[in-house]
Amino acid sequence: MYNFDFVKPATVDEAVKALGDEDAQALGGGQTLIPTLKQRLASPSKLVSLTGISDMQGVTKDGDSVVIGGGTTHRVVAEDAADAYPGLAGLAGRIGDPAVRNRGTIGGSLANNDPSACYPAAALGSGATIVTNTREIAADDYFQGMFTTALEEGEIITQVRFPIPKVSHYSKIAQPASRFPLVAVFVAQYAGGVRVAVTGASNNGVFRWSEAEAALSQNFAADALEGLTLPADDMIGDLHGTAAYRAHLVGVMTRRAVTAAS
Amino acid sequence: MTQVSMTVNGKQASGDVEGRTLLVQFLRDAQGLTGSHVGCDTSQCGACVVHVDGQAVKACTMLALEAEGAEVSTIEGQANADGSLNVIQQAFQDHHGLQCGFCTPGMVMSAAALLKDNPKPTETEVRDYLEGNICRCTGYHNIVKAILAASGQDVSAIAAE
Numbered sequence: 001m002y003n004f005d006f007v008k009p010a011t012v013d014e015a016v017k018a019l020g021d022e023d024a025q026a027l028g029g030g031q032t033l034i035p036t037l038k039q040r041l042a043s044p045s046k047l048v049s050l051t052g053i054s055d056m057q058g059v060t061k062d063g064d065s066v067v068i069g070g071g072t073t074h075r076v077v078a079e080d081a082a083d084a085y086p087g088l089a090g091l092a093g094r095i096g097d098p099a100v101r102n103r104g105t106i107g108g109s110l111a112n113n114d115p116s117a118c119y120p121a122a123a124l125g126s127g128a129t130i131v132t133n134t135r136e137i138a139a140d141d142y143f144q145g146m147f148t149t150a151l152e153e154g155e156i157i158t159q160v161r162f163p164i165p166k167v168s169h170y171s172k173i174a175q176p177a178s179r180f181p182l183v184a185v186f187v188a189q190y191a192g193g194v195r196v197a198v199t200g201a202s203n204n205g206v207f208r209w210s211e212a213e214a215a216l217s218q219n220f221a222a223d224a225l226e227g228l229t230l231p232a233d234d235m236i237g238d239l240h241g242t243a244a245y246r247a248h249l250v251g252v253m254t255r256r257a258v259t260a261a262s
Numbered sequence: 263m264t265q266v267s268m269t270v271n272g273k274q275a276s277g278d279v280e281g282r283t284l285l286v287q288f289l290r291d292a293q294g295l296t297g298s299h300v301g302c303d304t305s306q307c308g309a310c311v312v313h314v315d316g317q318a319v320k321a322c323t324m325l326a327l328e329a330e331g332a333e334v335s336t337i338e339g340q341a342n343a344d345g346s347l348n349v350i351q352q353a354f355q356d357h358h359g360l361q362c363g364f365c366t367p368g369m370v371m372s373a374a375a376l377l378k379d380n381p382k383p384t385e386t387e388v389r390d391y392l393e394g395n396i397c398r399c400t401g402y403h404n405i406v407k408a409i410l411a412a413s414g415q416d417v418s419a420i421a422a423e
Contacts, residue, residue, distance in 0.1 A: 003282045006325060008328070031323055047325075096394065098394060099318045099320045103319050
């Protein structure tokens with residue numbers, strides 16, 4: 001990896017200022033960015049660690065929502081969101097492996113928007129709000145394709161606000177080498193309807209399966225999905241699974257998530 | 263170069279590092295603590311697992327400067343004060359929980375982190391927890407057995423499998 005300067009500011013304002021430098025890059029837990037730097041796929045002049053900002057840490061319940069600081073690790077979400085939003089905590093507790101969960105952060109995962117990451121499914125499947133240092137972005141507007149988001153240069157995810165559903169579940173088939181989802185589906189039932197978000201499957205990154213949402217909003221049962229299939233055209237096909245296999249798995253994971261939702 | 267300073271196995275450790283210096287490089291190259299192994303360098307294998315402020319992390323996927331001021335524990339700090347093996351290390355020896363030994367430092371550090379959070383794990387919980395520790399001798403059976411034995415549980419049932 002090429003060398004860089006490293007700073008660890010204590011406030012969001014200081015971090016924003018540091019990110020104003022040319023080729024400066026925010027660093028969450030580094031569980032994706034550090035491997036990326038090692039491969040020389042990125043060469044920032046300066047890394048701005050966000051893990052020293054106390055305002056961006058922790059899980060709080062705020063009315064009908066759970067609010068998570070952007071610098072909160074997966075482990076903390078898995079433990080501290082378990083009562084308020086068990087579906088979300090269950091997802092966080094199955095990301096990567098224990099050592100990765102001790103470092104990786106929700107803000108880092110959402111800012112990167114890997115097409116196979118877990119958190120984008122929870123954010124989109126919950127209709128979450130991504131709060132940054134300058135504005136609030138609805139999840140439906142935030143995810144804009146593989147590794148692409150609505151974030152501007154130097155914008156920092158300070159919080160993520162998740163409306164708490166009646167029931168939810170995240171079902172995933174892990175790709176055994178990387179531990180990322182081969183395909184995973186987050187299902188959440190709200191008073192206003194059901195949301196179904198799919199990760200790992202599409203070349204366009206996380207997406208909502210609207211036909212399944214409509215069917216499940218009528219009847220929240222795995223049977224309601226009978227006969228529903230997704231076209232394989234936009235699905236990822238690689239040595240781990242063909243596009244048709246992934247399209248099939250979306251149906252399987254959705255049914256499992258509905259059955260397991262609690 | 264920037265000065266970094268942390269506590270490693272209870273002793274003060276400091277040195278000049280670059281921004282890109284990994285924690286595992288600082289431990290191995292600057293501190294001479296070569297027990298933490300670099301197996302894959304891609305955060306897959308877990309041979310470099312150490313504890314930072316009590317939590318298991320992959321030292322190849324953390325910058326040395328990120329550990330500024332932290333309490334770091336490595337495999338070199340695991341033995342009892344009199345130099346004898348601690349209960350986890352002894353269980354690895356008793357149950358043949360290592361073959362080539364390359365993954366062992368990471369296995370022992372992950373096991374220690376698991377048992378701190380969950381003193382009596384089930385076999386499934388042990389196997390789940392070791393998801394990020396790879397043994398290419400495929401010696402998982404005895405590793406799991408050693409960890410269950412270290413937790414004080416009877417391992418005769420799994421020995422018979």
